[in-house]
Amino acid sequence: MSFLFVVGSLFLLNTIELSVAGEGSTPKIKEIVLGRCYEYQLNTIGPEADNWKDCNEIWEAFHQAFAYKNPCTLAFDDYQPFFDATGMQELTKSLFWSGTHKVAQVYSDSGDRYTTLEDTLAGYLGNGLTWCGNENLSRSDSDGIDYNSCPDWSECDYTTPFWGLASTTFARHARGIARVMLNGSRVDSNGKPVPYREDSFFAKYELPNLQVNKVSELRIVVVHNNGPNKRLRKGCYTASIRMLKKHARNRGLKVTCYDDPNDVRHILCTDDPFSRKCLFLLFNSWRH
Ligand SMILES: *[C@@H]1O[C@H](CO)[C@@H](O)[C@H](O)[C@H]1NC(C)=O
Numbered sequence: 001m002s003f004l005f006v007v008g009s010l011f012l013l014n015t016i017e018l019s020v021a022g023e024g025s026t027p028k029i030k031e032i033v034l035g036r037c038y039e040y041q042l043n044t045i046g047p048e049a050d051n052w053k054d055c056n057e058i059w060e061a062f063h064q065a066f067a068y069k070n071p072c073t074l075a076f077d078d079y080q081p082f083f084d085a086t087g088m089q090e091l092t093k094s095l096f097w098s099g100t101h102k103v104a105q106v107y108s109d110s111g112d113r114y115t116t117l118e119d120t121l122a123g124y125l126g127n128g129l130t131w132c133g134n135e136n137l138s139r140s141d142s143d144g145i146d147y148n149s150c151p152d153w154s155e156c157d158y159t160t161p162f163w164g165l166a167s168t169t170f171a172r173h174a175r176g177i178a179r180v181m182l183n184g185s186r187v188d189s190n191g192k193p194v195p196y197r198e199d200s201f202f203a204k205y206e207l208p209n210l211q212v213n214k215v216s217e218l219r220i221v222v223v224h225n226n227g228p229n230k231r232l233r234k235g236c237y238t239a240s241i242r243m244l245k246k247h248a249r250n251r252g253l254k255v256t257c258y259d260d261p262n263d264v265r266h267i268l269c270t271d272d273p274f275s276r277k278c279l280f281l282l283f284n285s286w287r288h
């Protein structure tokens with residue numbers, strides 16, 4: 001009985017603690033990262049290629065960046081060995097995104113059409129996973145990864161050292177036309193459209209790291225979920241996008257902007273093909 005009582009109280013304590021801290025690291029993260037590393041290389045360069053990267057080395061660099069450490073004290077530099085180990089090629093079809101995660105992933109088609117950060121080896125390995133270390137874990141009987149809790153957003157932003165360096169590295173490798181897909185349906189607390197947010201990863205880590213002499217054009221694509229609302233459709237002319245154009249031009253980049261190109265509208269319409277907003281092809285053919 002007393003054993004059950006103790007287990008019961010521990011459980012209670014745990015749930016109280018969990019409600020304060022964020023969720024813990026993804027279970028089996030080592031197996032997942034290693035498996036993704038092999039699978040990615042199988043799909044991109046094939047089993048016979050002789051330039052396979054060493055997945056164990058990549059895991060070690062990743063693990064050493066954060067294990068046994070206080071997650072709130074990590075810096076970008078901690079993850080540099082991981083990004084050195086994964087490497088990155090020059091990206092001639094880069095696709096940046098902000099507020100459009102899902103449609104950008106479908107549009108990129110796993111790197112076949114365009115390349116998002118999540119389509120590079122480094123981004124692919126971390127995508128959707130949670131991980132953090134804990135400075136109190138013992139080196140003799142733990143792997144230094146905290147599976148019970150990671151800091152809550154109110155405590156610290158412990159994911160930016162990884163994703164900020166990932167975004168920085170990604171942007172530095174963009175060549176030719178760099179595309180950015182932004183969400184024209186996103187509004188601020190006053191209902192004003194804010195497809196470009198100055199506190200976004202794109203604004204903070206990607207735009208500033210585009211290599212001006214190697215990127216021939218920044219092509220902005222604004223997408224809307226709102227259907228045929230003429231007023232909201234002019235995303236390229238919103239104050240928010242004008243600001244982005246200004247920031248990019250100030251850096252010396254050539255900028256173009258497109259509202260809801262048809263290929264993107266087709267993707268958004270696959271789940272709702274008969275709605276009014278998705279009959280645009282029909283209307284277009286009537287007109288022509
Ligand atoms: C744009 O943002 C809105 C509001 O956050 C969201 O509901 C919508 O799914 C986003 N659109 C795309 C294409 O991701």
Ligand SMILES: *[C@@H]1O[C@H](CO)[C@@H](O)[C@H](O)[C@H]1NC(C)=O
Pocket residue numbers: 134135136
């Ligand atoms: C580690 O231990 C210290 C001292 O007991 C404690 O203040 C701190 O909250 C602990 N950190 C974590 C992440 O559990």
